[in-house]
Amino acid sequence: MKKMKVVEGAYAVAHAAKVCKPHVICAYPITPQTHIAECLSQFKADGELTGESINVESEFAALSCLIGASAIGARTYSATSSQGLAMMHEALFNASGMRFPIVITVVNRAMSAPINIWNDHQDSISQRDTGWIQLYAENVQEAADMTAQAYKIAENKNVLMPAMVCMDGFILSHVFEPVVLLEQDITDDFLPPYDPEYYLDPKNPMTFGALGDPSVYTEYRYLQDKAMENALEVIEKTSMEFNDMYGRYYGGLIDGYRLDDAEIVIAAMGSIIGTLKDTVDELRTEGIIAGILKIRSFRPFPKKEVRRIAKGAGIIVAIDKNISLGTGEGALCTEIKACLHSAGIDTPVFGSMLGHGGRDVSKEVIEKLVYRAGDMMKHGLKEENEFTDLRRELL
Secondary structure, three states: OOOOEEEEHHHHHHHHHHHOOOOEEOOOOOOOOHHHHHHHHHHHHOOOOOOEEOOOOOHHHHHHHHHHHHHOOOOEEEEEOHHHHHHOHHHHHHHHHOOOOOEEEEEEOOOOOOOOOOOOOHHHHOOOOOOOEEEEOOOHHHHHHHHHHHHHHHOOOOOOOOEEEEEEOOOOOOOEEEEOOOOHHHHHHHOOOOOOOOOOOOOOOOOOOOOOOOOOHHHHHHHHHHHHHHHHHHHHHHHHHHHHHHOOOOOOOEEEEOOOOOOEEEEEOOOHHHHHHHHHHHHHHOOOOEEEEEEOEEEOOOHHHHHHHHHOOOEEEEEEOOOEOOOOEOHHHHHHHHHHHHOOOOOOEEEEEOOHHHOOOOHHHHHHHHHHHHHHHHHOOOOOEEEOOOOHHHO
């Protein structure tokens, strides 16, 4: 067994970023991401980080700096949270449109107002259409390992799209867990040096992000979408290659827990998966045949895999730590419904929005949700979604 070390989640991710040998790192501090930036600064001060670490005045400046560095062929990295990610919004489109494989760790935190520093997924979900790959980690080990995988996926010549590795704020970023830190020698074999085909060079002049008038703009968007489609296969392949070299596997686009015979399938993303596993184990002892569909890749969305699981299920419960205001449901619920409907699959989907703003998600709350799903599976959906665990006395 490989040697494990008890470290903070932020340290494990910062160490993983360091081992991937980025040429340029640029991150602005924001809770709960700050510890990642602090660790990287310490690595730089100690001479362990060979790349450039640049201080800037904002998150927008951080990503803009990385766009410039990527344009000259550098491997780049940043980390942010919540309002920091929102401040990058314009630049997120720029990075994707210019096909720069930048990797960012998003330490998920609720969006204000009201001011809230705790975890949900509203920040990254709000950026789902900017053209970034989005991978969601269940635990600290996966968040660290996803970092190396994200670079290999993003830099694939059939993809060349930027990537976010999303990890739940505080729940993962500030927890201390036993982790196998990424080994430099294995990572050097797994992740070769970045060798871009296109970059700014005075000897071979070209441009990035030039004017795209109506005669060409649609084709740019089409090619971005095709790159996301290509990423589906690359994500699966990269996960298998990582397992072959490191001996750790978390699934590819999705992962499943006790899914083979599951009648009630709970679909979710992030650290809530651990609580769901414990709950499903207890429910199984009561004769309730539940299982978990873990979505690792939200962008690109794994339509084929979700459809395959749905065909054998009696009902799907989609748990969202976000809400698309005006639809009454979360983004994962909407995505699952859409991909099933377009394939003519009539498995009912019930959306549960919970855990917003860091509210604790207990096994008892999940159990009640599953009991309701069992009743809906037998008698039909009376409603399609709900805010679960509302404090009615505050309404």
